[in-house]
Amino acid sequence: ADAPKARIAVLMYGNKAEFVQLMERYGKEHPAVKAGIAEVTFYDGRYDAAVQNDQAQMAINTKQDAIVVNPMDYEANIDIATNAKMAGIPVVVTNARLNTDEMTAEVVSDDVLGGYLEAKDVLTKLGCKGNVVIIEGPKGGSGEIQRGQGNEKALAECPAGAVKVLERKTANWSRAEALDLMQNWLSKHPGKINGVIGQNDEMALGAIEAIKAADLNVKDFAIAGIDGVTDALHAVKAGEMTSILQDARGQIQGSIDVALRAVKGPDYKPMSPIWEQYKADLAWADGQSKRYDIPWTVVTTANVDELLKDRN
Amino acid sequence: MHITQPAAKAPISLRKYGIVFAFLGLCVLVSALCQLKVVQGAWPENTFLTVNNLMLILHQISVNGVLAVGMTFVVISAGIDLSVGSVLAFSGMMAASMATRSVGVTPWSDTYPVIFPIIAALGVGALCGGLSGWIIARFRIQAFIATLGMLLAARGFTMSVTGGNPISGLSPDFRWFGTGKLFEVIPVPVVILALVFLLAWVILNKTVFGRYVYAVGGNEKSARTSGINTGAILIWVYVVAGFLAGVAGVILTAKTGSAQTSAGSSYELDAIAAVVIGGASLAGGVGRLTGTFFGALIIGVMNNGLDILGVQSFYQLIIKGGLIVVAVILDPSRKQAG
């Protein structure tokens, strides 16, 4: 450990969601960090693509060894990859995607697939019959667009006209907003809503609270969300919803390994346990792949206890 | 000077209750649009004008309503409090940290008695408010800046409680404050909202403190000359606002069942809007709690009505923006407030 620590700047789009917190935690738990081989610093992008671009420039100016970016936006953050490449700094994109191929690699989960899986789960429970509502992410964000595409794909697999989308509106990833929104919908369509597709877990949980507040039985609804935040896991355990787990650890630790490989060269061997865990679906390929797809896990009562153990 | 009493009465009462008419007008409008859909056969029934939905609106405005009460004090005192959303988050987080299901503190229960998290939330709220107020009164800086500082700092404190993680798994006792119902109809937050309004109304209209708030906001120098300790009044005003942000924090956390670091973001805008729609002037000295109540209701009906009518989210924004402006333009008390 005589070699200087590799300094990695991790640019997060924001810092107020549980998922980001999980990424931070797993990032700091990466074996290389613990062993003192690497040092990671997390930056809060304050939900503003422009801020993230500035932070990337700062990371370049301060001569960090590598950049891992969880971008706010599919297009607006492209410069991060371009500029880092120009400065000769490896850049790994994680969690969300960037519409460029200038990055060293992507370590992501496919949002279209996630959206498809959750909608499929709801529709399967409903037997492709009935009325659903979709609670969307912030309009125009890549999450909303891609998960929305997945939702549509699943809906299209049902016979035409069998499932009606009664309402769709954004609740900006927020549980409190989704709660109000779902309450309004329940008030408007008494007894008609059968399923809720929340484009993330928080909003699905908000819908559950709304259903409870209306003195209805949550189990009469088919509900799904994406991310696998702790509350959602509890809700899955209680049989109230399905969650599609996006593996925060897989994404961040995978990214750090790929970044370290780029910094340290071919001698570097991945240290995170995730490569072992996903060895069936995810090949290390000497850290040279352009894209690593961290698999989704559909969380059901069957596997929830295992996952819950990992929290706290 | 010839004073014709009867002529004087009519416009004054119209002035006082103009906001009520604005509110009723909005309700009639939304209701008519819903009815239209029913007549057209698009909907089986008019779901806007139901007891359930009206209760729902009250439930939904409870958080903003409580914040707006505090904001009314602040605005009347010629101030502004941008920090209420962050303080709400901070106190919600503090409450949640004491209301989780499994602390195992006492032999007879695995949680603190519910009074503890409540006190923590209200205390933290009042403290934050007091700090803002002290800075404003002591250093005579603009409330906008002091509370902008608090907006940032309190958000930081919120995140520091758990390092940014949300807190869930709250005890049923605590959740009762957000989800419980009295007599099986009236949601507890609505009861809290009513109590807060009632108490605040009494304080603002019947006590010496209330009168001083108006005086300080109307003309601080005159208030000082009249022997009022204006600094102390200002501090207390922000304590009230912070305390009520704490109350709102309890309601929101109990309602959603989780304390989030991002809770309450930009709630200050809705609270200020309710107060100003209700006829208060940001120049201070003018404002009434009944006005604020209807201001909050107008915002609530707007949100609910537009959702029920199924208006697309970007039209919703445009309509809301327009309606807020129109509500204020049409308010006959406006000229008074100038």
Place this chain on the structure above:
Amino acid sequence: MHITQPAAKAPISLRKYGIVFAFLGLCVLVSALCQLKVVQGAWPENTFLTVNNLMLILHQISVNGVLAVGMTFVVISAGIDLSVGSVLAFSGMMAASMATRSVGVTPWSDTYPVIFPIIAALGVGALCGGLSGWIIARFRIQAFIATLGMLLAARGFTMSVTGGNPISGLSPDFRWFGTGKLFEVIPVPVVILALVFLLAWVILNKTVFGRYVYAVGGNEKSARTSGINTGAILIWVYVVAGFLAGVAGVILTAKTGSAQTSAGSSYELDAIAAVVIGGASLAGGVGRLTGTFFGALIIGVMNNGLDILGVQSFYQLIIKGGLIVVAVILDPSRKQAG
């Protein structure tokens, strides 16, 4: 009347330039902390005080700086403009919709000439501002409410342009305004920022219009008595703010290469903070563009410095909140501004 000229001079110049000292103090502080890390051996070099980084700071504040210039006009006129962030987004979206790479409008190029999107953005911005200003002047409602309405409505309009989708793939000509460099060192946004400040400074200090802005904000009645068309002045003030929001929209969109519906959210707070840190009073009539410039710089150095120092985000928030308040408390011109 005893006017003691010499005694009066000294505090006035300290008053005028207090903000500069606050700024320098902050720079020294950050720089010292960085140096400490270098001495401790944690960092190879002090990267804060490099030309690169200082350029970066200027680059970073360009958007907020341009918004703050417009906000300075508004605040001096005793108003406030909450809508600048949304108007920025709207005009950015309009510009982007005309600056995409493949419209195929002319035989010799597949994009509109770059002047078209620019004009569209500035026009849309000025129009939004003009509408707010007209409402404020015509119906005499509080600027807070009128621009809150615009905040919502402009965001709605932004979404309606593409139904909520972002626009990307902007022409290199257009992107030059955000990413280009003059003489290979000075970023174009910094040049724009400098031009905007210069022009605004001349307008505010040397033209009749500028004097009238101070007059309307300082004492509207007196201004009216002097034969100033205060309504027109107010409208123009908001046109300026909107126009500059359009400029900021161009910079931001060109910088990120994509127009987002969520762009500029809550940018109004930073802009107002810059103006108030710069010594302006929200009560109107007081404020200087040099103050605003240093206000924006202070915010920029704070953001950059804290990131460079790698301070955790929740400490960052707390420190920022504290620093904003302290900067204003220490500003000796503050008492004057009252």
Place this chain on the structure above:
Amino acid sequence: MSSPLLTMRGIRKSYAGVHALVDGNLDLERGQIHALCGGNGAGKSTILGILMGFTRPDCGEIRIEGKPVSFANPTQALQAGIAIVQQELSGVPHLTVAENIYLGAEPRRRGFVDFPQLNRQAEELLASLGFDIDPRVPLASLSIASQQLIEIAKALSRRDADILIFDEPTSAIGEKDTLRLFEVLRDLAAAGKGIIYVTHRLAEVFTIADSYTVFKDGARIETGRVADITREKLIESMIGGAIEGEYVKENVPSDRPLLDVRGLSRAPWFDRVSFTLHAGEILGIYGLVGSGRSQLLDTIYGLYPADAGTVWVEGREIRPGRVRAALGAGISYVTEDRKHSGLVLCASVGDNLSLSQLPHIQRFGFIRTALERAGIDDSIAKMRIKTPGPEQIVRNLSGGNQQKVVFGRCTSIGPKVLLLDEPTRGVDVGAKKEIYRFVSDFTKAGGAVLMVSSELDEITGMSDRIIVIKKGAHVAEFPREETTQKALMMAAV
């Protein structure tokens, strides 16, 4: 035969239930200085505001040189050649003096303000008026008196104006500047301009005006030549009755000291001022405008901490710099500027009247409404405040009645010592008399009064003893018997 310069006929204006003007008529000829007289709330400012385009009349007709006009805003009135010094209106605080004077009429060069020219013009104007003010300083750094002079200079700078309106221009300025103003007005009249002059100082009417109009209850009731009327007759037509003996000081001070000021200093305003005020005494403080009298009163009252010196009430020292200590010791203060430090303008008459009293009429923090209401009604009756009711917003009262509200508030707590700073500023003769009677009664009941006034008649008429302050130092003292206006002036300059 040329038409008169200005005629106003049948102007009517009412606000929610208050008829400000019922039948406003006004005539003005070129070359004339026309005094507009009337009690507080008679409608003088209202009709002038209508002429100037601030307010829209409900009905009525305005003609200038025979041509009917109607102004929607002051810009149009200015263009038609009308300029005004509004009652109690200050300029733009953070613009310079020069900028204030030429606001709306700046010298320009290619769209830019020509600042050197602007300052030169202002300098010349001020010099020609004999006002000793630097045009380059911000207006806010001037005293109220100087600010008022700037307002006057501003109106006088409009060389193209045919009609000049002065609504109580001298209420805040000193004798010297008043005399200077009069000279200028006479010159302007001689040059063929028409001047409307509103004042509550009747002496001024007889000094300066050629003709007069009396308003009462929103209507003109009399107009004529000043040469044809006496002071008594004018008062009678204004208030509908006679006033005998304007100043009513009839009490004798005891030698029980109530207020003791010892060596009070606050740089740079005043230095080591000492005096004793006895029960039953009215002590006048005279001085030129800006001599530091208001600052002295502010400091005694504890609005600002003193640098040195002590204040004693009935042999007990009061904590310096604490308003509530002063109030608790029985000192009450009627400030010079009611708009800025006397009243909460946006609050009701009732709320203003009871404001100081609240701590005494509460139980557990709750206001005892019945007591409050009784106190308010009492004050309204005692001060004879003309208001539709306690709910009326103070801003809508006429100036004189606003002043009575301040008095009502200050006396509601039963003070022992009253500090009065220009107590009858903008108050009509009737109300003045009432205020004097009140002050007199107050001293008779054992109270003591410290009164700052720039009106020589008032200060000599009311005071038992007069202290003269010059540049913040106590320079002379006159017992009642030895006071002459001339001696006072001599000591002050």
